[in-house]
Amino acid sequence: MQQIKLSNMRIDVIQKDIKNIHLSVYPPAGRVRISAPLRMDLDTIRVFAISKLNWIKKQQQKLLRQEREAPRECLTRESHYYMGKRCLMKVIEHNAAPRVILKHSAVELYVRPHTSIEKKRIVLEEWYRRKLKEIASGYVEYWMKKMRVEDVEYAIKKMKTKWGSCSREAKRIWLNLELAKKPKECIEYIIVHEMVHLLERHHNERFIAYMDNYLPKWRFYKEELNRSPLRHENWDY
Structure with missing residues (x-):
């Protein structure tokens, strides 16, 4: 898998047989992945990622605030x-x-x-x-x-x-x-x-x-x- 590095952010890049580029930010830690057409070169993908940088950071902040389950011990009132x-x-x-x-x-x-x-x-x-x-x-x-x-x-x-x-x-x-x-x-x-x-x-x-x-x-x-x-x-x- 290829990666793009923007400052301290690493973005996974997967190229496959699709027509359009897709950007995803996954919970819980905000891992970023771009799915891009096979014909698209890495420099073009990097420019796309830079244009979406503010949106990516907002999504990551939302995910980091997301509620997490603590380990369960199966106790009364848990x-x-x-x-x-x-x-x-x-x-x-x-x-x-x-x-x-x-x-x-x-x-x-x-x-x-x-x-x-x-x-x-x-x-x-x-x-x-x-x-x-x-x-x-x-x-x-x-x-x-x-x-x-x-x-x-x-x-x-x-x-x-x-x-x-x-x-x-x-x-x-x-x-x-x-x-x-x-x-x-x-x-x-x-x-x-x-x-x-x-x-x-x-x-x-x-x-x-x-x-x-x-x-x-x-x-x-x-x-x-x-x-x-x-x-x-x-x-x-």
Whole structure:
């Protein structure tokens, strides 16, 4: 990957088969990336970056002020997010199988006495996984019909740097487990984004046209997703 250095700022440059140049600033630390057409020389890309320098710095400042999640220990009255809403946890010890129950704005975590923090996290993660599957199932089925694609599979896993990914060959999309903490509209946006990749591999004008057609407010949902509390170090969307 090529890089442009402007003062103390490093900008990643990726050249690919696209018509227009695209600039992105990624949360949480404000990593900057430019996607440019293959025909564009590096000096032209540098001039473009210089012209956008003030905008880049403003975006980076916004990201640095963004809320971050502190490490969770699964304690009573600890804050946890579900579907974009902040919930308080209540840990309840009992001599039965562990489970999680959502009651209004509270997450009740039932575990056996002396359960370790790691085990509590696993129980909570499995609950998030089940909930995300329930939501994603309906969206995937709906958008398969809407996009006229068949046999799309989806799966959920922990991902360090992306909200989702798509395997065109396998017709499978992957969703980051962290999406269970985000608003439903943001979950739908990621699902649509990944499913559109079944129709168009690249983030080009055709891809954007599909997104505008299927989900006119996708830019708003993208911004909402990037404003929501972050956990991982680097996000690529």
